[in-house]
Amino acid sequence: MSLKTDVLRGLKWTAGAKFSGQLVTWGITIVVMRLLAPADYGLLAMASVLIVFMNMVAEVGLGPALVQAQEVNTRELRQAFGIFLLVNWALCLLLNLLAPAMAVFYDEPRLVLVLRVLSVQFLFTPLAVVPEVLLQRQLEYKKRSLIDLSTAIFTSVATLLLALGHYGVWALVLGNVGATVWRTVLVNSIAPFRHWPSFAVGGMRKLLSFGGKVTVSRFLWMFFTQIDVVIVGRVLGSEMLGMYSVAMHLASMPVQRVSSILNQVAFPAFARHQHDRSLIAAQLLKVLRMLGFVAFPVLWGIASVAPELVAVLLGPGWSGAVMPLQVLALVMPLRAIVGFLPSVTDAVGHPEVAMQNVLVGCAIMPLAFLLGTQWGLVGVAYAWLLAYPVVLLINTRRMVAVVGLTLAQVSRHVAPSLLCGAAMFGAVWAVQLALRAYPDRRVVLAVEVLVGAASYLLSALALNRAALQEIGAALFGKGGVPQAVHAE
Numbered sequence: 001m002s003l004k005t006d007v008l009r010g011l012k013w014t015a016g017a018k019f020s021g022q023l024v025t026w027g028i029t030i031v032v033m034r035l036l037a038p039a040d041y042g043l044l045a046m047a048s049v050l051i052v053f054m055n056m057v058a059e060v061g062l063g064p065a066l067v068q069a070q071e072v073n074t075r076e077l078r079q080a081f082g083i084f085l086l087v088n089w090a091l092c093l094l095l096n097l098l099a100p101a102m103a104v105f106y107d108e109p110r111l112v113l114v115l116r117v118l119s120v121q122f123l124f125t126p127l128a129v130v131p132e133v134l135l136q137r138q139l140e141y142k143k144r145s146l147i148d149l150s151t152a153i154f155t156s157v158a159t160l161l162l163a164l165g166h167y168g169v170w171a172l173v174l175g176n177v178g179a180t181v182w183r184t185v186l187v188n189s190i191a192p193f194r195h196w197p198s199f200a201v202g203g204m205r206k207l208l209s210f211g212g213k214v215t216v217s218r219f220l221w222m223f224f225t226q227i228d229v230v231i232v233g234r235v236l237g238s239e240m241l242g243m244y245s246v247a248m249h250l251a252s253m254p255v256q257r258v259s260s261i262l263n264q265v266a267f268p269a270f271a272r273h274q275h276d277r278s279l280i281a282a283q284l285l286k287v288l289r290m291l292g293f294v295a296f297p298v299l300w301g302i303a304s305v306a307p308e309l310v311a312v313l314l315g316p317g318w319s320g321a322v323m324p325l326q327v328l329a330l331v332m333p334l335r336a337i338v339g340f341l342p343s344v345t346d347a348v349g350h351p352e353v354a355m356q357n358v359l360v361g362c363a364i365m366p367l368a369f370l371l372g373t374q375w376g377l378v379g380v381a382y383a384w385l386l387a388y389p390v391v392l393l394i395n396t397r398r399m400v401a402v403v404g405l406t407l408a409q410v411s412r413h414v415a416p417s418l419l420c421g422a423a424m425f426g427a428v429w430a431v432q433l434a435l436r437a438y439p440d441r442r443v444v445l446a447v448e449v450l451v452g453a454a455s456y457l458l459s460a461l462a463l464n465r466a467a468l469q470e471i472g473a474a475l476f477g478k479g480g481v482p483q484a485v486h487a488e
Helices: 003-035 038-058 062-068 074-106 111-118 126-137 141-164 169-190 205-236 238-272 277-313 316-347 351-401 407-434 441-463 465-476
Strands: none
Touching: 003 141, 003 169, 003 238, 003 277, 038 074, 038 111, 038 169, 038 205, 038 238, 038 316, 062 074, 062 126, 062 205, 074 111, 074 126, 074 205, 111 169, 126 141, 126 169, 141 169, 205 238, 205 316, 205 351, 238 277, 238 316, 238 351, 277 316, 277 407, 277 441, 277 465, 316 351, 316 407, 351 407, 407 441, 441 465
């Protein structure tokens, strides 16, 4: 099976399941945000920082290493299973020990119990890793997509019911724990690994070496993406952190969904064809072109309608999230594109590239965030807008070079979508000026969305017809497909 067929088949199932899940979960998420207070989200964000870092260590990089390896035997899977169990149980214990110190750091006593309840996840996580690896190696996109869909719906409904029951932050906490348990049960039902773990590590050097590089790069990436939460929580407090985390959630939610789809499909598919760099380069340009076509209108659309979006969906209690949401959504298309590239460099056997890139981000972004707190949440958001493009230029150039591409080539394939997004932003801004005195903001939001969608479509027909045809071909399998893309 060709790389193009693998990727398109994966996108069909993965995107279909994600989109179906989002029809349910996005609506529920908005309702939950209206039910809970900013401080609830701030408290969960404080706890999530440590959880996210520990999740980076939970697999010891062996999950990606097992997927990327050309051949894997049962002995190696049993050894990996044993390592997963030991590491995750140790993380569960460590999280319980660190909980009081985290509460002191943030000056938030409630954090102790929140972290200790969240630590239960690490008792279940190792039971799902090997079955997930087997599904990825077999490119079982349909099964994995159905697992994702079921987990998303279960988590959203459970969180909503708890929020309606006035459980506050515990609706978010128990929803997260429930998601881990639910997914573990499902993946073991669909792809069971019926072997006892082995706690010997002989013969695992190559896998551990690859996995170690992946773990370090991902750990640093999480530091890079979570340090803003740490700084905002420590300097500005839980309520401001709640505003910031919701603004970040709304701005990055489309990015996370699209990136998770692409990463879920691309890493195993590219790993299978890792020796054909020219083929990967050609397909990478096509994916980036399609990703830009979706990311710029959705995210710049969110930025352009942010005042009405927050007022209509979340209510007046969340007005402090408007400006951070506007600024963050402007930079998110770039983050979506760059966030996909480490999957490619990892798949072709170069995890050290991602590690080098994240070191650049860790050197620049924390200082920018700390400086930004002098101007509150808006200052932190502007730190993303002003400092992150510098990180992006440095890192993108290094990553695309691995498959023989240049920054100029990538820019040429992304620029049409950027221009169409800018035209759309201008059209929506004109609508805002014309309707700024209109009392019903729901009507204004509806008009802005319709004008934005129409202006982007017209711009795409004029400036980005090739990407429009590719999106149509990927979705419907017919019509207007351009000739093969070459990395040139």
